[in-house]
Amino acid sequence: MSVCRFPACESETGGRDAVFCADHHFACTRAEAGFLLRISISARRAESPADREHLREQLNGYVAQTVRKIQERQDKGASSVA
Numbered sequence: 001m002s003v004c005r006f007p008a009c010e011s012e013t014g015g016r017d018a019v020f021c022a023d024h025h026f027a028c029t030r031a032e033a034g035f036l037l038r039i040s041i042s043a044r045r046a047e048s049p050a051d052r053e054h055l056r057e058q059l060n061g062y063v064a065q066t067v068r069k070i071q072e073r074q075d076k077g078a079s080s081v082a
């Protein structure tokens, strides 16, 4: 198991391809969560190390972007995420 990628969060991720813990997974929109999961799975399944590396870098970028969006929504006090 790996640890949630959300800054300062130390919860375990929800599964092999999940990048966030359950709490932060549900803080994503459905589109964001689905998108991250697809890239994560692609990275794991990539046949060449170069492809895998490329996809992991992309995933890192998208994770950072998604974290910012979640933080923006939290800053706005959008408690309607549930």
Ligand SMILES: [Zn+2]
Pocket (backbone or CB within 6 Å): 004, 005, 006, 009, 010, 011, 020, 021, 022, 023, 024
């Ligand atoms: Zn988390």
